[in-house]
Amino acid sequence: MPLNFHPVANIQDLPPGTCQSIELQDHGIALINLEGVIYALDNTCPHAGGPLGEGSVEGDFVECPWHGWKFDIKTGVCQKNPSPSWNVPRYEVQVVDGIIHVAPPTSEKRQ
Secondary structure, three states: OOOOOEEEEEHHHOOOOOEEEEEEOOEEEEEEEEOOEEEEEEOEOOOOOOEHHHOEEEOOEEEOOOOOOEEEOOOOOEOOOOOHHHOOOEEOEEEEOOEEEEOOOOOOOOO
16 A cells, blocks of 8 residues: 655754654654754653653754653664664655655555
């Protein structure tokens, strides 16, 4: 089944080294600009529900603003506890004509 991408933000509003929280079809998503490449992770930290999109980018990790848990921006793997139950899903992203598009989460597939 092909992915259905939705426009969510302007690339100019997300400079390298920053992140932001967005909502897409009732799902919180953290958009992260890592050295000019845009990534999208689930916005909810599995530790205590903190908003990852309001955290900070440190190297290849986004740090949750509530308790400092770090997640690999490219994979969603938790640095503190790499058990699959602590990882956050990542979502497909496209940038077209300066607009960031994200494929919303589906029950069939989360990457």
